[in-house]
Amino acid sequence: MKKRQFKINAEDMNCLWMLWRWKLLSTSAIHQLAYNKRSVYGCYVRLLDLEGKDFVISTGSWDMKTVVWHLGEAGYKALLTQFRSPIENGFRSENKDHDFWVSAIHLGEWISGTPDDCANFTEQELRKISLNDYPKWVPHTKEHRPDGWWKIGLGKHNKESLIALEVELSKKSPQDYSDVGAFYSNVIDVSQVIWVVRSESSKNYILNHLKKGSSTQASEHSFVLLDHYIMSQWQSQIIDGKHQGKKLIEILKISKQNEGKTLCANFALDVRKYPMISRSPILASKADLGLSRQY
Numbered sequence: 001m002k003k004r005q006f007k008i009n010a011e012d013m014n015c016l017w018m019l020w021r022w023k024l025l026s027t028s029a030i031h032q033l034a035y036n037k038r039s040v041y042g043c044y045v046r047l048l049d050l051e052g053k054d055f056v057i058s059t060g061s062w063d064m065k066t067v068v069w070h071l072g073e074a075g076y077k078a079l080l081t082q083f084r085s086p087i088e089n090g091f092r093s094e095n096k097d098h099d100f101w102v103s104a105i106h107l108g109e110w111i112s113g114t115p116d117d118c119a120n121f122t123e124q125e126l127r128k129i130s131l132n133d134y135p136k137w138v139p140h141t142k143e144h145r146p147d148g149w150w151k152i153g154l155g156k157h158n159k160e161s162l163i164a165l166e167v168e169l170s171k172k173s174p175q176d177y178s179d180v181g182a183f184y185s186n187v188i189d190v191s192q193v194i195w196v197v198r199s200e201s202s203k204n205y206i207l208n209h210l211k212k213g214s215s216t217q218a219s220e221h222s223f224v225l226l227d228h229y230i231m232s233q234w235q236s237q238i239i240d241g242k243h244q245g246k247k248l249i250e251i252l253k254i255s256k257q258n259e260g261k262t263l264c265a266n267f268a269l270d271v272r273k274y275p276m277i278s279r280s281p282i283l284a285s286k287a288d289l290g291l292s293r294q295y
Contacts, residue, residue, distance in 0.1 A: 006053055008078060011035055012046070016075045017082070019056060021122045022103040023093045024068045024291075028270035028281075029103075032111050044274045050075070058273060059096065061290030065282065067273035068100060068291065088128040096291035099123075101226070102167045104268040104284070105196055106148040108234045109253050112264040121149040137162065139190075144183040146193070150252055158189040163251070166195045168206060169226070169287055177206055178213030184221070185214040192242050192251070193221045196229060198287060203240060224248065226287055233265035 008016075015034035019025060025033070027044055035043035047069060050056045055075035060067035071079070076091050093099040102123060110120065121138050126145045134140055137151050137158060146164040153161035164184070184190055197203050203223045210218040222241035229236045234249040243251060269283040 006049070008050070008055065011037075012050060012055070013078070013082065015047075015050070016055065016071060016079045019069060019071045019075065020079055020091055021124055022107070023091075023099045023124055024070050024096060024103055026068055026268060026270055026275075027273055028267045028275040029107065029111060030069060031275075032264070032267045040275055059291065060273070063290075064273070066271040066284065066289045066291060068096070068271065085130065085133050087130075090128070091124075097287065097289050098167065098169055098292075100284070100289060100291060101169070101196070101287070102147045102165070104265070105167060105229060106150075106165055107268050108265045109249060111267050115152075115253065117154050119151045119154060121151075123147045139188040141187065143187060144180060152191075152252065158191065160191055162188075162190045164190055164193040166193060168195055168197050168202065171202065171205060174209045174212070177209035181210035181213035181218055182215070184210075185216040185218070190220055194238075194248070194251075195221060195223045195241075196226050197223060198226055200225070200239070207240065230269075230283075230285055233269070 011034055015030055018030065018033045027047065028040070030047065031038070031040050031043040035046060038046070047056060047058070051058060051072070053074055054072040055078065056069050057072045058067055058069050070093060071091050106120060106122065110118075114120065119135070119137070121135065123145065126148075131140045131142065137154065138149055139158075147167045148165040150163040150165070151161055152163060184193055195203070195206060197206065207218060207221065207223070210221055218241075220242055222238045222243055224236050224238055228239070234252065235247050238244050238246055238248070266281065266283060270281045271284050271289070272282050275281060
């Protein structure tokens with residue numbers, strides 16, 4: 001009997017595209033983004049099929065309590081045929097723990113669908129796509145690269161609607177933050193910069209040095225604690241800076257129609273390889289997930 005050739009379909013291509021954009025995604029996140037017409041089990045089985053052909057690869061912590069997916073070589077090659085313009089070579093994550101949190105936070109409540117008149121642009125797109133091919137609303141510069149952009153009004157000026165994400169799990173030098181402060185106040189128009197940091201002391205250190213380079217006293221910057229995000233996702237409150245006391249969902253969601261319901265952001269934080277239906281999903285609960293270590 002002739003062996004049937006393995007073929008990828010439109011859902012699979014969407015999965016590969018999402019993994020290229022976001023670098024690392026949980027099974028639950030992939031289900032929402034690419035296979036939401038299937039059951040979670042159907043999504044999981046399809047990922048195993050794709051993994052068997054090196055289109056996708058699962059990677060996890062040593063105890064496999066945290067498992068995420070990224071592109072494989074075959075998946076990257078298949079995806080290359082879909083790009084309308086050349087992109088810079090490469091697709092792998094350089095820091096898996098950091099990139100997991102960036103994707104989870106950047107997607108947040110938008111994982112179930114981007115609100116009307118809104119958009120996002122990922123760190124991977126900032127790195128790999130030519131400046132000439134950026135959307136008009138994305139700052140056309142490589143001087144500084146945030147961990148992603150949100151646009152909360154495509155018809156609005158960036159000063160009113162452009163929000164940067166900075167996930168800072170390790171400290172940089174004072175000069176680095178001074179330069180970032182100058183970038184956001186002097187080089188581009190931006191409405192707000194949301195920093196997700198480990199602690200209040202990290203927040204104070206970063207804010208202090210941002211102000212030294214900023215011509216606006218870093219008034220466009222806001223800070224959220226990662227521990228708060230883990231507990232509340234986009235319901236987390238800004239602890240300092242612009243819009244202090246407001247919740248992320250108020251700034252980014254636009255519509256409040258889902259308030260009070262189960263947070264869609266949980267899908268990105270469900271780190272089980274096979275997220276079978278459960279009242280107590282295993283959610284990522286610490287900054288260091290063990291994904292970046294080599295065993």
